Amino acid sequence: MRNEQQAGVTRRDVLRTGGVALGALSLPSLLSACGSSSSSGSTHYKGHAVRSDRIVLADYGGAVRDASQKAMYDPFTKQTGIRITFADADVAKLRLMVESRHPSWDIMVADGFDTYPLIRDRLIQRLPTWVTRNDLVPADAQDYATGQNAYSICQGFRTDQLKGKTPETWADFFDVERIPGKRAIPSNVPFGVPEMALLADGVKPENIYPLDFDRAYAKMDELRPHILFGDSYGACQQFLQAGSVAIAMIPNGRFYDLQVRGIATETVWNEALLFAWSSTAVLTGAPHSDAAFALNDYMAQPEPQAELAKLIPYGPNNSKALDLLDQDVLDRLPTSREHLQIAFRIDEQELANIQQEYSDRFTKWIAG
């Protein structure tokens, strides 16, 4: 997820060493995959020969990378002997690299709305038929990307700070009379802002798209004096932790992070802005495509996705993974049955079409 890299320690690209040796010792796989690797360095994955012994994966770092490493990358390396190195994801950079025909990355993790233009411009490859498709990725993207996770941008507040009324809807987010105090909003990303402003202004969920930017930002003007801008999700989270704001609007995992650290925080799931999928896709002309497809397939399996959801509260994109999770884990995911019913689903396809205007209007509004 974009800008989640502030979540944790910035990690230098870590070379997973000893892959080949570990591959030979690998435990019986969760999957039907064949986990042996020969001395020449080439290996097999589900009967497909993989010659590359490494993958360069670009993502947004932070807590999501750390959790993915534990749930997906390390077990994959253990099974196949294929090492994974990291780079920092950047859509513009991907575009330049692929267009110059010398991509140095193999895989990029991207938001759903960032993925559609990549498919349209053939910047990512069609997946071979043997790679598992994820059913929670929309049908028009399934053949190009497996899923990574689902997240919601929603309201959260400290239960020990808000006396009296607590927020339930986005209209409450704007109601500074009944819920006094500042609101934290990130200034670096526009995601969900016009949608939530329109919901607060009384637009019916089914009529949010196409977005009426004028109306949305007129509504946001009302709230401006009560906003404290964070220059990242992390900064907004800190404002909430310090009690500087009454409510913060950030991804749901941020509130869970506060809860884990013993700070009494509640996540408002009602009208949570659900970004239902993000993608893992292989770049056109990727130097280690064969290994990248193998990792794609591995990450698409229910077991690693369920493991990931246990570590970080973002929803799996393979619905079978949900069946593997206990209720207490489901309760903190944006895609549990209960939370799905009350969420507002972001239209990634629409966002992809209006991306330029979507961010321009936000940037313009921020500068006031």
Next chain:
Amino acid sequence: MPLVTLATRAIHDKGASGIGHTLTDPLFEQAVTRTLVLALTVAVICLLLGTLYALALVTAKGPVKALLWGALLVSFWISLLVRTYGWVLLLQPNGVLDKTLRGLGVIHDSLNALQTTPAMYPGMVHIMLPYMVLPIYTSLAALDPSQLRAARSMGAPPLLTFRKVILPQLRPGAIAGAILVFVLSLGFFVTPAFLGGPSKLTVGTIIEREFNSVYDFGAASVMSLALVFVVLAIYLVADRLFRVGEHWTAG
């Protein structure tokens, strides 16, 4: 070289009319005014505080002197980001300042000081002060204490001593420090960005915004060049004034 690249970019992307358009953009003009007022005020405040601090450094003895030096150097060594973030923690709603003032009964709610234009000032003065103190101190250190004794033995009152003996000695350092602080403040980014927030743009933060959020590299280039030229002009003028000053002292 980077300047050439910038100039090419500016001319190529914008053209003459585009450059004019960028420079007269109301957002940019607001940022320029805000920055000039900020840089000038910060330079003046630093000049006053810096002179006092430097005088204290020269005259203090023993542990007090060590303490003053320590405070100055520690503030110089601590990362700029850390010092700025310290101000964020101080000024944010329900932060240290709010809690203190509430405890004293001065306010009941919150100052809401963070992400306002005034919030930039204390942070900027804090960051810039060492750049002022050090040049003034260097000038003052050259002052011969016997001159002070001479002035006193001649019966000059303290104010006269300051004006006739200390001030001329202090002047070159003060000018150098003031210009340094003013010029540094003009292009400063981190502190205004953190304390002023995304709506209170300065020249530094608006250039960053054009580059990283609006992706108008042409506009960013035009603004950067404008900043470079202004800074260059100030240096040239200052240099002239300086030399004039030197001749005057020598004569």
